[in-house]
Amino acid sequence: MLRASSAPHRLFRSLAAKHGTLTHLQLGEIHLLIVSSTEFAKQVMKTHDTVFANRPVMLAPKELTYDATGVVFSPYGDYWRHLRKICTVEVLSARRVRSFRSIRVEEVTIMCKWIASRQGSTVNLTERLYMSSCEINGYEIPTNTRVIVNAWAMARDPEYWNDPEKFMPERFEESSVDFKGSNLEYIPFGAGRRMCPGMLLGLTNMELPLAMLLYHFDWEIPNGMKAEELDMTEDLGFVLNRKQPLRLIPIAKRPLRARA
Numbered sequence: 001m002l003r004a005s006s007a008p009h010r011l012f013r014s015l016a017a018k019h020g021t022l023t024h025l026q027l028g029e030i031h032l033l034i035v036s037s038t039e040f041a042k043q044v045m046k047t048h049d050t051v052f053a054n055r056p057v058m059l060a061p062k063e064l065t066y067d068a069t070g071v072v073f074s075p076y077g078d079y080w081r082h083l084r085k086i087c088t089v090e091v092l093s094a095r096r097v098r099s100f101r102s103i104r105v106e107e108v109t110i111m112c113k114w115i116a117s118r119q120g121s122t123v124n125l126t127e128r129l130y131m132s133s134c135e136i137n138g139y140e141i142p143t144n145t146r147v148i149v150n151a152w153a154m155a156r157d158p159e160y161w162n163d164p165e166k167f168m169p170e171r172f173e174e175s176s177v178d179f180k181g182s183n184l185e186y187i188p189f190g191a192g193r194r195m196c197p198g199m200l201l202g203l204t205n206m207e208l209p210l211a212m213l214l215y216h217f218d219w220e221i222p223n224g225m226k227a228e229e230l231d232m233t234e235d236l237g238f239v240l241n242r243k244q245p246l247r248l249i250p251i252a253k254r255p256l257r258a259r260a
């Protein structure tokens, strides 16, 4: 298990294939419940949402976030509810996200100008674009069990997806599945009470740069490599990253106009 710790999402998926999509692990005194199917994720994130909305007390967040007093790591309760309200109503509301539009456009234009100045040479895109106890299915889940919902595995479940490992964005064109937490087979922003409150800001900050990069440039893979040959190895950090940076060659397609 320790050897597989750089890809726990893969390890947990293979454990699920062998032992079932609700797996209990005991690591010393810590109970860990790994949920790898939409059916059980629904129990955790919808049916028993309040029970699982808590966060474990962990050393790193305590040290790094002023005794876990931020919204991400604070325990479920009145204090978290208060912070969450400030986040959704004041900091991350649609009105607030819209109000930063001009800054967003300015920043993305600066990035595109930089890319245009590197036309024909290879640019590193990954660097540049960072932009209480309860019962489930007859099993008694002890208090303080830590739950990991393997959203990565669920988004690749052949029961829900055709050709699940294939990058095929067009699969969403005719589909009613969205990413806002109601379809548990696809939950990049989580689901339930602790779902990401920054979804709108995150999406807005992704959509504009992506649209401008595709509108103004064509992109070529260096060294005559084919798309299938790109190294897609994953690297686990706070989120799942590419191990090798994405290096592509920008070819200017439509000129960037100066904005007022």
Ligand code: HEM
Binding pocket: 071, 072, 073, 084, 087, 092, 187, 188, 189, 190, 191, 192, 193, 194, 195, 196, 197, 198, 199, 201, 202, 203, 206
């Ligand atoms: C594409 C970008 C983003 C993705 C994919 C993402 C994804 C997530 C996920 C999966 C969670 C955990 C949800 C759960 O436990 O069910 C989360 C929580 C959270 N996210 Fe995001 N997020 C993004 C952008 C942002 C941004 C831009 C902000 C704010 C500036 C933000 C603030 C938060 C906060 C505060 C929480 C904790 C909420 C709580 O515990 O109540 N996120 N995010």
